[in-house]
Every structure is written in C-alpha cells, then in structure tokens.
Amino acid sequence: MVMNGFEIIKRDGVSRLGRLKTNHGIIETPVFMPVGTQGTVKAITHKDLKEAGFRMILANAYHLYLRPGDTLIKDMGGIHRFAGWDGPILTDSGGYQLFSLGVLRKITEQGVIFQSHIDGSKHFLTPERVVEIQENIGSDICMTLDECVKYPSTYEYTRESTELTTNWARRCREYKKNGDYMLFGIIQGGFYRDLRIKSAVEIVGMDFDGYAIGGLSVGEPKGVMWEMVDEVIDILPSDKPRYLMGLGFPEDLIEGVRKGIDMFDCVIPTRLARNGNLFTWSGRINIKNAKYTKDERPVDEMCSCYTCRTYSRAYLRHLLVSHELTSFYLNTLHNIHFYGVFMEKIRESIEEGRFEEFYREFKIRWKGGETNDD
Amino acid sequence: MVMNGFEIIKRDGVSRLGRLKTNHGIIETPVFMPVGTQGTVKAITHKDLKEAGFRMILANAYHLYLRPGDTLIKDMGGIHRFAGWDGPILTDSGGYQLFSLGVLRKITEQGVIFQSHIDGSKHFLTPERVVEIQENIGSDICMTLDECVKYPSTYEYTRESTELTTNWARRCREYKKNGDYMLFGIIQGGFYRDLRIKSAVEIVGMDFDGYAIGGLSVGEPKGVMWEMVDEVIDILPSDKPRYLMGLGFPEDLIEGVRKGIDMFDCVIPTRLARNGNLFTWSGRINIKNAKYTKDERPVDEMCSCYTCRTYSRAYLRHLLVSHELTSFYLNTLHNIHFYGVFMEKIRESIEEGRFEEFYREFKIRWKGGETNDD
Numbered sequence: 001m002v003m004n005g006f007e008i009i010k011r012d013g014v015s016r017l018g019r020l021k022t023n024h025g026i027i028e029t030p031v032f033m034p035v036g037t038q039g040t041v042k043a044i045t046h047k048d049l050k051e052a053g054f055r056m057i058l059a060n061a062y063h064l065y066l067r068p069g070d071t072l073i074k075d076m077g078g079i080h081r082f083a084g085w086d087g088p089i090l091t092d093s094g095g096y097q098l099f100s101l102g103v104l105r106k107i108t109e110q111g112v113i114f115q116s117h118i119d120g121s122k123h124f125l126t127p128e129r130v131v132e133i134q135e136n137i138g139s140d141i142c143m144t145l146d147e148c149v150k151y152p153s154t155y156e157y158t159r160e161s162t163e164l165t166t167n168w169a170r171r172c173r174e175y176k177k178n179g180d181y182m183l184f185g186i187i188q189g190g191f192y193r194d195l196r197i198k199s200a201v202e203i204v205g206m207d208f209d210g211y212a213i214g215g216l217s218v219g220e221p222k223g224v225m226w227e228m229v230d231e232v233i234d235i236l237p238s239d240k241p242r243y244l245m246g247l248g249f250p251e252d253l254i255e256g257v258r259k260g261i262d263m264f265d266c267v268i269p270t271r272l273a274r275n276g277n278l279f280t281w282s283g284r285i286n287i288k289n290a291k292y293t294k295d296e297r298p299v300d301e302m303c304s305c306y307t308c309r310t311y312s313r314a315y316l317r318h319l320l321v322s323h324e325l326t327s328f329y330l331n332t333l334h335n336i337h338f339y340g341v342f343m344e345k346i347r348e349s350i351e352e353g354r355f356e357e358f359y360r361e362f363k364i365r366w367k368g369g370e371t372n373d374d
Numbered sequence: 375m376v377m378n379g380f381e382i383i384k385r386d387g388v389s390r391l392g393r394l395k396t397n398h399g400i401i402e403t404p405v406f407m408p409v410g411t412q413g414t415v416k417a418i419t420h421k422d423l424k425e426a427g428f429r430m431i432l433a434n435a436y437h438l439y440l441r442p443g444d445t446l447i448k449d450m451g452g453i454h455r456f457a458g459w460d461g462p463i464l465t466d467s468g469g470y471q472l473f474s475l476g477v478l479r480k481i482t483e484q485g486v487i488f489q490s491h492i493d494g495s496k497h498f499l500t501p502e503r504v505v506e507i508q509e510n511i512g513s514d515i516c517m518t519l520d521e522c523v524k525y526p527s528t529y530e531y532t533r534e535s536t537e538l539t540t541n542w543a544r545r546c547r548e549y550k551k552n553g554d555y556m557l558f559g560i561i562q563g564g565f566y567r568d569l570r571i572k573s574a575v576e577i578v579g580m581d582f583d584g585y586a587i588g589g590l591s592v593g594e595p596k597g598v599m600w601e602m603v604d605e606v607i608d609i610l611p612s613d614k615p616r617y618l619m620g621l622g623f624p625e626d627l628i629e630g631v632r633k634g635i636d637m638f639d640c641v642i643p644t645r646l647a648r649n650g651n652l653f654t655w656s657g658r659i660n661i662k663n664a665k666y667t668k669d670e671r672p673v674d675e676m677c678s679c680y681t682c683r684t685y686s687r688a689y690l691r692h693l694l695v696s697h698e699l700t701s702f703y704l705n706t707l708h709n710i711h712f713y714g715v716f717m718e719k720i721r722e723s724i725e726e727g728r729f730e731e732f733y734r735e736f737k738i739r740w741k742g743g744e745t746n747d748d
Contacts, residue, residue: 038692043699046684068667068692076668076688084684274699293442294450310420310458314450318412318442325417325648328699 004140004182004209006241006262010351014233014260017350020241022088022140023181024080025055029241029262030350032253032343033058033090034270034336039083042270043332046085052305052333053340055087058265061134061143062094066116066123070136078138090141090265091134093172094125095186095214096246099148107147109164127168128175131183139181143212144172146186151220158190166202173206182209184243190215191224193231200232210241210263217246226255233259249369250279250342254362257346257355269339273331276320279338283367285313287331292317305337306330378514378556378583380615380636384725388607388634391724394615396462396514397555398454399429403615403636404724406627406717407432407464408644408710413457416644417702418710420459426679426707427714429461432639435508435517436468440490440497444510452512464515464639465508467546468499469560469588470620473522481521483538501542502549505557513555517586518546520560525594532564540576547580556583558617564589565598567605574606584615584637591620600629607633623743624653624716628736631720631729643713647705650694653712657741659687661705666691679711680704 003021006029010017018029034041034049036057041049049057064073076082079089098105098112105114111126125133127145134142146165149158165188176183185208189196204211213232216225229244236242243263244256253264269279276287280300285292287299298308299316307316307330319327349358377395380403384391392403408415408423410431415423423431438447450456453463472479472486479488485500499507501519508516520539523532539562550557559582563570577585587606590599603618610616617637618630627638643653650661654674659666661673672682673690681690681704693701723732 038696038698039689040693040698040700043703045680045700045703047680063696067696068688072668076670076686082686082689082692084686084689294446296450306419306421312450312456312458315413315456315458318456319414322412322437322441324412324414325699325702326414326419329417329419329703 004180006210006239008239012350012353012355013258015257015350015355016260016262017347018241018262020088020262022056024086024088024140027056027088028347030253030257030343030346031056031263032339033263033265034339035060035265035267036083036085036089037063039064039079039085039089041332041336043274043328044336048333049336050087052337053344054336056090057085057087058090058092059083059137059139060094060097061091061130061137061139062097064091064137065094065125065133066118070133073138074136080138088140089138091137091139091143092245092265093130093134093143093145093186095143095146096148098125099150100218107164109167111145127171131172131175135179135181141182141184141210142176144169144183144185144208146188146214148215148218149188149190151191151218153190155192155195158192158195162189162195162199166199169203170206173208184208184210184212184241186212186214186245187232188215189228189232191220191228193227196228196231197235200235204235204237208240210243211236212243212245212263213261214245216244217248217252226259229256229259229261233261250339250362251366251368253342254346254359257350258359269335270332273335274328276317276327276331277369278316278331279335282365284369286370287313287317288320289317289370299334300338303334303337303341305334307334307337378554380584380613382613386724386727386729387632389631389724389729390634390636391721392615392636394430394462394636396430398460398462398514401430401462402721404627404631404717404720405430405637406713407637407639408713409434409639409641410457410459410463411437413438413453413459413463415706415710417648417706422707423710424461426711427718428710430464430514431459431461432464432466433457433511433513434468434471435465435504435511435513436471438465438511439468439507440492444507447512448510454512462514463512465511465513465517466619466639467504467508467517467519467560469517469520470522472499473524474592481538483541485519501545505546505549509553509555515556515558515584516550518543518557518559518582520562520588522589522592523562523564525565525592527564529566529569532566532569536563536569536573540573543577544580547582558582558584558586558615560586560588560619561606562589563602563606565594565602567601570602570605571609574609578609578611582614584617585610586617586619586637587635588619590618591622591626600633603630603633603635607635624713624736625740625742627716628720628733631724632733643709644706647709648702650691650701650705651743652690652705653709656739658743660744661687661691662694663691663744673708674712677708677711677715679708681708681711
C-alpha cells in the first residue's frame, strides 16, 4: 500500500503535474473526477470509465448515507467492494446537498438537522458524524462538513457562516486523528474577498491533506468566481493538492489548471450528455437540433470513442428524440471520453512545458456551447 | 452476397439446426431475435449484443415509419447504415402494434386508418405500403400485414379477420415480386383450430420465404397457445424457416424448438431486465427483493457476463432502487447474455443429437419466475 500523499513532479508556470497517492492507487493530476453519486457514474459502467482514462471518481456521502446507509456499506466491506470499483473514491461531505437540494434543514453550531429528500425522515448530522460516515463508506479522500452559502448573501450572513465552516472543519480534523485516509479542508467565504482569505488562512492552519475551494459556481458571474479563486490560491500550500469543487466546463478546467488547481469534479459531462449536449473539440453541440436530422458524421471527427466510431449524429438524434435508454449511455460515453482525453492533453502539455501554448490553442478553437438549453 | 434462403443442416427429432441466409450474413437457427424497436436494443449497444452472441435483431416498422420515417431511413442508406448495425434485421409489419398499442384505428378491406400514438396525426396503411415501408427501411426479412385478434374473440369475428389477413398476405406477396429480401407470411386464425388450419394452408399456398405463427401469447392460457402451434406446425413446409412471433420466456423457447420452431423474438429479456427481473439457470429472480440487500453473490454464479463478473446482487439492487440508469444497462446486459448462452446451448444440443436430454435437464432445473411483479 502506498502512503497517502501528494507529490509534484513537474511545474509549468503555476500549473502542476502531480501524483496523488491514495489507498487505491496513484492518480496523476490535474485530475477530473466524474460524479458517481452511488459509486457508479450515471448511465455507464466502471469498464467504460476506465477505458476513458478515469481511475478516480467522486461519490456523494449524503446520498449513500440515506440509501443504502453507511453502516450497510461498511458491513459490505466498504464502497469499493460494494460498488465493485477498485480505484480511489473521494466523497463529498454532504454540505453541498444539504444546502442545494431544497432539503428542509436547520443549522446549529452543533450540526445540521434535516429531512431526507427520499422519505422525509429526520436526521441530525454533526461534523464528526459526517467524517465517520465517510470512514464507514471507506473513502480514500474525505471532505469536511461545510456550509455552502447562496449567491448573493449578505456580508453578515456570510461572515457567520464562514466561522461555522471553520469550526466544523476543526472538529472534522480532530475527529480524524490518525485515520488511514486523506481528509481535505474546504475553504468558504462566499463572495467577499476578506472572508475568503480569512477562511483560507484558518483552514490551512489546521494542516489538512489537501484543500478544496468550495461554494463557487452557485450562480455568480464567472469573473466573480475566478476573483475568489485568485484571492486564496496562493494561501494554499504549494505542496498539497488543490481541489476546485463543482467545476465545470472544459473552459473552466483549463482556466483552473492555469491558476494552479489540481483536482476538479462536476456533473457537467454526464448531466449534459443525458440532455443531448455533446462535446466536440470546437465546442458543445446539442444533438436534438433539427439540423442533425440527416447528419451522417460522428459527433466529433477526431474522437475515437465507441459512440463516434459507431453512430452518426442523425442516429444519435433519433435515439434521443425517441427517448431510447441507449441514448443516455452513448451520449455519456462520448462526453466522458472527451473529458478523459482533454485532461490527458492538459497533463501532457504540462509535462512537456507547453501548457500555455495548449491553453492558447484551446481558446482559439473553443466556441463554448451551441445552445443554452442545458 | 449470399442468396437469401434457408438450409437445415441437422435434425434431432423435429428440432432443427439451420442456416438462415440473408443480405447481411448467415444466421444459425434456432435463433432468438432481441427487439430493437428503433434499430437498437433498449439500454445496451450493438457491441454488447454481438458480445452476447446476437447477430440479428427485430426492429419495429410501425415505430420507424412514424419516426424518423421510412423515407428518411431510405435517404440515409437504409436502417443498417442509419443505425450502424451490420447484421440482419427483421421488421415486423406493424400489425401487432396497430392492434395492441391502444392506437385509434379503423380496419377496412383496403387497409388500416389510424392515429399516431406520438402526435395524433392520421395515417393510412395498405398491405402494399407496409411492404414498401419495410423495403425503404431496408429489412432483410419483411413481414406481411396481418390483423392480430384479441383473446377471446368470437368465431365470426375471427373468421372474417383471418380472411382479411389472408387477403392482405396475398397483396403483400404480389407487391414484393422479385425484391431482393425475404418476405414471411403470417398465420393467424385466433384460437379456433379450423381457422388456424385454414390460415396455414392459405398462407403456405402463397409460397413465402418463411412462415410465422402470429396472434399468440395475447393473454390465452399456455396450453391453448401450444395447441394452436401444434395444429399448424406440420402444415408449414419443412424446408422453410418457422417463426413463432412474440415469445418468450426460456421455457417457451425450448418448448418451441421442441416443436420444430426456428425463430423467436420477444421483449421479455430486455423489458424484464429494466424491472429488475434477472435470469439465472434455475429461474428468474427479482433483484428488488429485500433479501438481496446484502447478497454479495453475482446474479448467477455460472454467468460470465460483465454484470456478473463485476457487480453483486446487493449493489445491483441498490442501483435499481436508487433509479440509476446504469441499472438498466447492467440488467439488460445480463439477461441478453443469458438468452445468448441459452440459445447457443439449444443449438449445440441439436447439433450433438442430445436436445431431448438438454430439454429434460432444463425442465428439472428451471423453477420459472421468483415473483409475479413483472
């Protein structure tokens, strides 16, 4: 078993090529973690993920806690054995779900009282219990419990919330002690520069295995978001992994890497796929568009995924408008493959000291999204 | 290109091992055709189907006619090119859909007037047009237009309906002329022995490339169904393929083969999979059952499919109760694999002259379904 840890093997500007050592193998960074809420990325299989170059996924502690329950997963030998996934798993703490799913909840200094979105049952989660849940699940990387504030929120609310997140982070850190897994602290601070800095300084002071920037991409303008990242990135220790939570589009990932971020997670490639939004090297297309009705080309001429090797845009469009389940599979497979190749190209460009060139070329080629219906 | 046709290469009792020669390759019979309504079997991919041993599928002319339209498919080079499937495709004529989907319709001697189940638009299909649609789609095996009578129906209604089916079959046969594909006639006759016999004699008299027994498994008792098969099976020419439409469970397939049937199609393995009904060599289990909550075994210890090699019953249950799309994929993959192996074993046993032994062993082992909730 390797020792948990992080090693930077190459720098290109502030961008870093790293090795994240976990109980389930070594992961090259910058890494994008597909979201596998239940331990499985929606619509596809473990084999498909691996073929697309992914060895690490994110699972949702909140969902797994409610169903099938963290103790059942523990009894079954942990999430890796239960879900049949042998690569590293990072679990979020549930903070984001508690503050975004429209869950009925009450926050106290002690923890969060909430009602299950599945059956309305009442639950009480403390920072300690949240780490215990992730221990029971058997995560390679656990996250502290945080409060994710809305955009916009008042200074006063954000200040108090950030203080709460700091206190909860300290309790998570204390609870972990010598647990044989990694625990990452989450920086909050809403959209106030001083609170972001305060949060970063306090969280970094607790000596976590890695640091996440949370509470972003919740509706704020992109410019504001990147300002918040810029405020804190240099406070984060250079020798620890940096994780930008909940992002994003390819243009976000490459921007994040350019600022020195090592880890990302997002539902975008999978959720958008189910909606017919497919990535190409010049931007996103929406396969539902009538203009693809007789388009015999693959989604992307340069893509080597099974979907592009086998199916035309016309047929993928037909499957989607006919509500065929295979459509979810094929579309997800393509987007995940695209993200896999994209991250691989980012890592290669850092390794070869030409990330800036890759970044510029990408920006020229990239047209963003074809439609706004995602 | 091989000549369309059928060749029997081995007999074991009345069971037959055959070779069905189509424009898209030679298929060994007895064959089970998974249903790929839109040219793709629901929830899985072409690759998965081939890996499970399937080279031939059934597509629904009715659905493809309504969306994306048979002329669009023709413009796109036919269904094989459009859907990216290079094996043989048999299309049903739409008769079954017209009489089962709750479609608003009016039957005349000339044809069927009906409303689309998608958008309510009005359509008129004649027997000639139905063959033309299948030609446009590019089917390897087309089916005649028939009326599928309900169970029970009066003798008078069934007699008139059977006459209509015969007349329609004749018009389909005349329309085909020298088309370079196969056209199968469908025997109806409801649940009256004399009408079944009359239908068989009349349809066989028209010299089709193969003969289907239709209108069965529509709610009648199993005993009644097999009686109807027994009445007509010897009327069907021994050197032509015999196709029992819309069946069925493994116990139905083996029974059909034992009576000399060569071809089957059914939604059972795929539809039941989406419901959590999974096949094992001792019968069907329902993975939703609470008793599988902590069951670490694969669905079937003897199964070599990806699902059984990778996932436990407990986890498959969790994916299903969590409404994860991957559940549809994994369950369908397993059932299709099971049917693939099952048909392969049937063919092997005929080839080795021990079909009856295989049949007896199957009957001893087979417990049918665990639950009735499918």
